[in-house]
Amino acid sequence: MSGRITNRVRLLRFLANEMTQAELGRRIGVTRQTVAAIEAGKYAPTLETAFRIADVFGVALDEVFGWERDD
């Protein structure tokens, strides 16, 4: 079964008073470049980091990340 991880980090960041990538990175313990890579789908964060992101936005994990199957 193949697929890819999707995310709504950029949207949630915008909705959170237009939080910057750098600010989100500081709050979850990664660099701005890593946040950019997550948003672009070029890097899948660890489970811990994924939970931290959801915690920052105050939403459930599956509201931030999803799994899109290749059919």
Add this chain to the structure above:
Amino acid sequence: MSFRERTLWVALLGNVLVWGGYFVWLANRVARGGLEAIPHPTFLIGVVVWLIIYSILAAGLVQVLARREAQAIDRTLDEREQVIAWRAGATAYTLLSVFTLLIIGGLFTGWPSRVAINALLLAFVLAESLRYTLELRALRA
């Protein structure tokens, strides 16, 4: 550009300038005078001193630039940088292993120790340069 990228560029440039300069100089010496022209390994102490001087100056410049851009100077790698570093290190290690085995084979066939020392040094420099290059490419991707 992140602090990690700047640090890697500095290290890669150091390899190219200092060790590249040394090996080009050595190649010219060998071309003119044969293997006997290879200097005693203690000559490498001078090269290492130049590398230390370069590293101190370049690292200082990187820190000054980072402060000017109000970047937080966090020397610990984040999770993505760690994964990239491990993968690049594994590839570089494989290259270094292959070169080392070849040099050992060369010693068995009678290579002079000065040739083997410089070959091992070149292998190390190439492996490190490969590691830096792979990391930089992955960080930019």
